[in-house]
Amino acid sequence: MTIVIIGAGIGGLTAALSLRQAGFRDIRVYDRVAELRPLGVGINLLPHAVRELSELGLGERVAELGTAPGTLAYFNRYGQPIWREPRGLDAGYRWPQLSVYRGRLQLALLDAVRERLGADTVRPGHRLTTVEHGPHTDVACFDTADGEVRVEAGLVIGADGIHSALRRQHHPDEGEPVWNGLTLWRGTATVPAYLDGRTMIMAGDGEQKFVAYPVGAPDATGHARVNFIAERRTGGTGGASADWNRAVDPAPVLDLFRDWRFGWLDVPAVIAAADEILEYPMVDRDPIDRWTHGHSTLLGDAAHPMYPNGSNGASQAILDARTLAYHLATAPTTEQALAAYEADRRPATTALVLSNRRQGPEQVMVLAHERAPGGFDDIHDVIPAAELTEIATGYKRAAGFHPDALNTRPSLTPPDPAR
Template sequence: MRVIIAGAGIGGLTAALDLHRAGIACTVYEKVPELMQLGVGITLLPHAINHLAELGLLDTLDRVGIRTERMIYRTRQGQDVWDTPRGIAAGYDVPQISIHRGDLQSVLLDAVTERLPAGTVRLDAALESVTQHEGGVTAIFRRADGSHFTDCADALVGADGIHSALRRHLFPGEGQPHWSGLMLWRGAVDWPAFMDGRTIINSGGIARKFIFYPIGPGNTPGTQLMNWACVVRQAEPGAPTPGRESWNSEAKQEVLLPILDDFTVPETDIHAMIRATPVFWDFPMCDRDPLTRWTHGRVTLMGDAAHPMYPFGANGAAQAILDAEALGRHLASGAVLEGLAAYEAERLPKVNEVVANNRAGGPERVIDEAEARAASLPGGRFDDLEAILPAAERDAIVNGYARIAGFDAERLKRTA
């Protein structure tokens, strides 16, 4: 069997490693002529790390990323709502790792280059369309100079991201992604380490949020590469998107700095952190309505092409990695049609639930609840968290999400 993968992002490269592990040949075609270190931080939760460790990548990830050991959810006013250990400190067998997306992509690309035959990853090849015939697929690719070429294989996997050409080909009437009404600013900067150097601080509910956490070592002593993100509601969900969401739309400090006045973050000077960030990006936070099918005969979707989701709960990359694992496992039998159908049957219902949950804020909804219940109190501050939002309710939101997304510690131990 030979499989064509469209897209050399996190999902496509992991799928190449998984197919190779299953003894299946593949070629990865990537639209961009050069893979650059785009994006900022990505969180890899234990279910994703579990699989990347199976692929023998844990030591490398450890060298470039940061083991996250603590997560604090708090209100904009600076009151803690949830403060828990993460990764191994939380009883998992594997860590949670925060990492620059470019570094993660490089780790995966290096592994593909080392393990798979030369020429497996081909750049400057944008999937345009596909036809299926008895016994195979023919994919048509376009180069940046406008020329075309084709390739034939037993199956085609669309790992081509939120603007997936394959998805458009399969669902021509679908239209643009759905805007949440939320604008997201993201950046990363060398910054003095705070607390234990392994903590995520997540302040504010879905409509106004600031998050920061280290994703790698810094360039000078005492610093780390600090990832930050700010979310602000600008419209109601479903409003027309203000411009195409792209991962490299540069943003302006004048817009963001006044918004930061709304947050109480004693651990560091967030205004200074943003002022020190040389370039950062804005991104209308989008997803798409869940699909009822990904697999069409010999063709299927995975990762953001199948299920783009809001980043609440930090599951976008993780779910793409779990898709890759399932693809490799189901295709290992050698039966293409049955394998792709079984992959969809296993993954689609689970991931669609994550997409729906993320629309409501994912586990971070616990902050919205606390802010809403404290809203009528003086200064929007509570004296007794337990009285306004009991631990059992907080647990149901946060750990309920972990169960839906498949990374609760008990489940990971059972499936180990």
């Protein structure tokens, strides 16, 4: 069976590798850009995603790209502690949490695809225009510099992101991504290591927030490369401008955070040290009631774009890819496999999209601000310990990475990949 994947991002490339592991051979990946380049700044891969990459034989390769945070800590906008928990191996997982550059991860996956599937598997310069559905196969139609290209396939996978052409074909009236009024500024900077050098921090509330985490170990001078996200409710542009690579002047962002100095972290100094600042609105899309049409389905941000609360976007795309490949390898027919894939993944990701709209695990910062806007002496006077624990634990269950469940869940590697 010929399988066509639209999009050479993290989800699409993981799908290609997973399908190859599952025994499929005729796999082609198409991307609209003429040249694949590393884009974006830092992302977090949660343990459930690292497990899947490890089971693809990529665990060590990915681990070399970044660093493993040992702690996640939430603070209010004054730097007062709200909640702290261990992460990754320190939390009892069998797999670490990894902080990596998105572009470096994408290129590592691209190299693995070319090694395992062949150098010509990924074909840039192909913009999907439509998918024609037939009784037994679908035809993906592309616009290229040399004219139209038509590819017949037993399965077409739309992994083409939040502006997915395949999704738009079946939801033409959906419009632009939904903006919640928050604007994000992302960057990386080399700054003095803070706290223990292995902590991911989130400080602020529902109106303004700062996130930082190291993407490398401290050097001999005590400095570390840090990825950060500064966030503020603004009157800026909406979902039509969702672009992960729009550089802006750092001065206005610095002004918004000029008073955020916590003693253990100087937020304005981190922003000022950035190589560049990338801006985009916080957007998602409303969940849809169907991903599959004919012999085509959606995956990753094309299926369920979500707010980045909880660090789950890339991780969920990886889970999609692995789940789809597993069902295609084990179900009697493609139709049954696609139905099983949707049954596994669509309800789970729908719940996650909606949870992230309520701030996900970052809800603890919102509650702290609502109940004690001027700060507090002891967080447990504001939010009981049991309530904090339930928010953190509940999100892990919803996102599929509670340690007890993840450590004991059966593998998504097909038991018999020969096909």
